[in-house]
Amino acid sequence: MQEFISAFGAKFYSAFIDGNRWQLYLGGIWVTIKLTAFAMLIGCVLGVLVASVRATYDLTEQNRRGFLLRLLNGAAKFYITVIRGTPLVVQLLIIYFVIFSNTRNQMAVAVIAFGVNSGAYVAEMVRGGIMSVDKGQMEAGRSLGLSYGTTMRLIIIPQAVKTILPALGNEFIALLKETSIVTVIGLRDLTKAAMLVGAKTYDYFLPYIAIALIYLLMVIILTWLLGKLERRLRSSER
Amino acid sequence: MSADTIIKVIDVKKHYMQGEIKALDGVSTEIKKGEVVVVIGPSGGGKSTFLRCLNLLEVPTSGQVLFKGTDITSTDTDINTHRQKMGMVFQHFNLFPHKSVIENLTLAPVQLKKCTQEEANKKALYFLDKVGLADRANEYPQRLSGGQKQRVAIVRALCMDPEVMLFDEPTSALDPEMVGEVLEVMRDLAKEGMTMAVVTHEMNFAKEVGTRVLFLDSGKIEEEGTPEEVFNNPKSARLNEFLSKVL
Numbered sequence: 336m337q338e339f340i341s342a343f344g345a346k347f348y349s350a351f352i353d354g355n356r357w358q359l360y361l362g363g364i365w366v367t368i369k370l371t372a373f374a375m376l377i378g379c380v381l382g383v384l385v386a387s388v389r390a391t392y393d394l395t396e397q398n399r400r401g402f403l404l405r406l407l408n409g410a411a412k413f414y415i416t417v418i419r420g421t422p423l424v425v426q427l428l429i430i431y432f433v434i435f436s437n438t439r440n441q442m443a444v445a446v447i448a449f450g451v452n453s454g455a456y457v458a459e460m461v462r463g464g465i466m467s468v469d470k471g472q473m474e475a476g477r478s479l480g481l482s483y484g485t486t487m488r489l490i491i492i493p494q495a496v497k498t499i500l501p502a503l504g505n506e507f508i509a510l511l512k513e514t515s516i517v518t519v520i521g522l523r524d525l526t527k528a529a530m531l532v533g534a535k536t537y538d539y540f541l542p543y544i545a546i547a548l549i550y551l552l553m554v555i556i557l558t559w560l561l562g563k564l565e566r567r568l569r570s571s572e573r
Numbered sequence: 574m575s576a577d578t579i580i581k582v583i584d585v586k587k588h589y590m591q592g593e594i595k596a597l598d599g600v601s602t603e604i605k606k607g608e609v610v611v612v613i614g615p616s617g618g619g620k621s622t623f624l625r626c627l628n629l630l631e632v633p634t635s636g637q638v639l640f641k642g643t644d645i646t647s648t649d650t651d652i653n654t655h656r657q658k659m660g661m662v663f664q665h666f667n668l669f670p671h672k673s674v675i676e677n678l679t680l681a682p683v684q685l686k687k688c689t690q691e692e693a694n695k696k697a698l699y700f701l702d703k704v705g706l707a708d709r710a711n712e713y714p715q716r717l718s719g720g721q722k723q724r725v726a727i728v729r730a731l732c733m734d735p736e737v738m739l740f741d742e743p744t745s746a747l748d749p750e751m752v753g754e755v756l757e758v759m760r761d762l763a764k765e766g767m768t769m770a771v772v773t774h775e776m777n778f779a780k781e782v783g784t785r786v787l788f789l790d791s792g793k794i795e796e797e798g799t800p801e802e803v804f805n806n807p808k809s810a811r812l813n814e815f816l817s818k819v820l
Contacts, residue, residue: 399632474630475667479681479733480657489680493671568671 350541356532363528364549370445370524371511377450378510382457385411387487389458390465394473411458418455424516426452431520441522445514453510460502464495497568504561508554515550525549577606578641579737579768580627585636587622587792596622597633598792604737604770609763611783611800612772615815619792620772624741627770628659641736657685660730664742666722668714674701674725675710678732685733693732700728704758720751724758731762738762740771776819780804788812 351357392400392408400408418426430448431441438444468491476486496503515526523531529542536542580603587597597619604610612620625631627638629645629652637644640655669677678701679693688696701707704724714722723743730738740759744752756778763769763782773779779786779800786803788796788811796803796812804820807813 469665469667471663471665471667472669475661475663475669476681477653478628478630478656478659478661478663479729480653480655480685481681482653485684489684490669497671 346538346541349536350532350538350545353536356535359523359528359532360525360545360549363523363525363546364553366442366523367511367514367525368553370442370449370514370517370522371507373446374449374453374510374514375507377446378453378457378506381450381454382461383492385414385454385458386461386465387492389462391483391487393462393466394470415455415458418452423448423452423513424519427516427520441517441520445517445520445522449510449514449517453506456506457503460499460506461492461495464499465491467498468494500561500565500568504558504565507561508557511553511557512550578603578639579606580604580770581637581639582623582627583637583639585623585626585633585638587619587626587631588634592634595792597626599636600789600792600794601636602787602794602797604768606736606768607766607784609769609771609782609784610787611779611785612770612787612789613774613776613779613803613815614787614789614795618790620789621741622792623789624739624770624772627739628656628661630661657681657687657733658736660727660733660735660738662723662726662730662738662740662743664745666714666719666726666746668722668726668729670714673711673713674706674717677714677725678729681729682732687733697728697732700731701725703761704728705754718751719747720754723747723751723755727755727758727762737768737770740769740773742772742774744773744775774819776804788815790815 349356351360388404388407388411392404395404427445427448430451431444435444435447465487472490472494473483473486476490477483481489514524517524518527518530521527525546529539529546532542533539582600582602585597585600586595588595600619600623602610612623614620622631626633629638633646636646638646640659643650643655645652645655668674669680672680675694675697678697679690682688682693682696683690687693698707698710701710704727706721706724706728709717709721709725714725717725727738727743743759744755747755752775756775759769759771759778760782771778771783781800783800786798786800787794788803788809790811796807796809803812804816807816
């Protein structure tokens, strides 16, 4: 027992304390959080925009769909199909090594890649949410003289987001975890930190278990925040 | 067209499925300032479609709708500015569930820059008080009864200072004991001279408050006239049959 504890102590020391390695993890956590937050932001904005186009197309009578609407809807569908139909790792590799091959700003590239990816999923969720809002809501807004866009923004989308919040939460949790594949372009996120430490100490056990726990903790916190937001939105109706 | 005509409808048709279904099949009429036009008729006769064509929630297949002389069916017309002057009350209220009563009432006037938030609040509270709901300003629609919701919906339309109010079966979704309170508000509105077009099954309301009654059947105006004429001296067989069922 004594032996085990002292062996563990040594391993712990080399995995976290020696050479201030804990700073690597801390830096990694920060990168992961930053990446997730910005990607979420892009994903939401892109998702809502794309969903607005798709839902507008769906809600417009066939013979009233203008050329621009059909064009935008086609582009939106193409975007969603391509993004959902190809692996995220491959998208990341293409964006970093092909499209932005001149830049070494891995963070910016990763934010774009994850944001664009997330946007496709968010778009389909938001579209579902928009379609589920009673069509009397749009009519009420329009009958007051509000434009289609204003009604969408102030009346429809807030209600749509409320209904899809649980699904949206899932997407954010998945996004947070999936950012770990950003190591393929060399960004030093939390996973990369553990890989670096393991490579230096020839011991992967503690670093990998540790980051698994850290990811778990981050997901638990995110879940808690989302639950809180959901309760707040719901309580406003009572 | 005389100066006091608010809405003029010229041969409006609304067809669905390449003309297989004719919800409206050539309707022409005029609504003058101060009139309370009540639209009655069997379900599926085109009453709601007619009313919804007046503010273009339903776009006519052909024909014109003139609002104070402007053809609002024309694609050059900015429908939003005209809709501001045409209040609409729906069967299912359609209040915004994520907004409080006062927010429901002030959202459009403030968004459309008709007044400041303070002015809008003041006006909303004035109207709320008139319909007896001043104490409900900060409530959310979910907490209101059907009758209260519909009264709020009426106030929401009034807050835009409309020149005409369209009512699409405003009491049909209400529990019987709440019908009265909503009709009361509508009666007061009519008394104050508001121009109204009302689709309803409340024949007593049509008789008492209506200045003119349209009987719509199979997408056409089968008969029209004063409540007196329509209810006491119905001419067409269809209207006779309809009245014998509902009265």
